Amino acid sequence: MPIWGADTAQLKALGSKLQAGSSEIEKQKSLLTRALDSTDWMGPDADKFRQEWNGSHVSDLARVARALEEAGKQANKNASQQEQASQG
Template structure:
């Protein structure tokens, strides 16, 4: 008979690390946006980059951060469920 489950402490640690990664991405996104906004850069390349940054890049980073946050919450929930099941 196989035993299914997870090491609760490791799973909680994974959940915490995933959520911390999400926060770090959000922090970096904000910091980079502020740096870009404060950079004196003119011309078509600047306009194109700023448009791409605020359009697709920020949206992509937000999606990644949200996915990590959700994965972290799921891992933490699974750890809690595993802990309850093993009592």
């Protein structure tokens, strides 16, 4: 009979990396937004780009960051559950 489970240390490390990735995306999103806001760029192309950035791009990055954060939490939860099951 095969044994099901995970190496909990590796699973926790994965959870931490996923959450760190989430933080990095949020950090880069903020840095890029500030860079765009401080860029001297006028005209219809600039207006369109800023509208797209502040609309869909920022929203998409935030959605990815949330997904990574949740995946990291789930990996950590799974590791804890695995540890509990192994002790029982």
